[in-house]
Amino acid sequence: MHRISEQVATYRIYRKDTEAGEFDEKAWLETDMNEFVDTLSYEEQRWYAIRSVGVSGTLSALSPVVEVASRYHKPLPPGSVRLMVDEGGVTVNWDTDGESGKIRSYRIYRALASGGMEAIAEVESVGEQLSYVDKAAKAGNRYYYYVSSIDRRGVESEASEEVSITMP
Structure with missing residues (x-):
């Protein structure tokens, strides 16, 4: 994986377990990659937002909130x-x-x-x-x-x- 922009030093990922309320001030994850994996259990749902941190230390605005829900497939019939x-x-x-x-x-x-x-x-x-x-x-x-x-x-x-x- 690589950074999309040379102007971005890292990404701060914010995560919450309920739709209501604000994200914590402290990021859930900080990474220099433009992708990350978070595993959800059966019927689990989470909300995410991201901020980029520029090479000069400037912090971007919070991205739009993205809702992610786990998918679960029924078992196969006999x-x-x-x-x-x-x-x-x-x-x-x-x-x-x-x-x-x-x-x-x-x-x-x-x-x-x-x-x-x-x-x-x-x-x-x-x-x-x-x-x-x-x-x-x-x-x-x-x-x-x-x-x-x-x-x-x-x-x-x-x-x-x-x-x-x-x-x-």
Whole structure:
């Protein structure tokens, strides 16, 4: 990185955690670079302003305030959802995306019509392939199943692709 202007000795970066109020008089960071990195956690928000310090020591006016909020992406839904009928009911199997360490649990949905969903269970995440047995499935009904991932922060993914099966 480099300075944009030979007339600037350093930059003073001011940061605050709430929109209200003024920035502290003392800068949060002083650097001779024209870039810096500040890591935000989930749902964190901060406000920044900058002043340049000239080579002669003169201080510029405070820049316009910039608001920065962390972005958080939902986890991916489980893949390869498969159904199997056995004596105990309908077994729902799914694969993870390989990052099961970030997933707290999986939510299983069932419906009697395509597109409708009702949560019927939540299964704790343990390993790379998981399953759930729906013991309430009744003979003669066609069921539609979906599975979603819930990360350690409680954020739920979109539902998986719909899979269906008819109980004999």
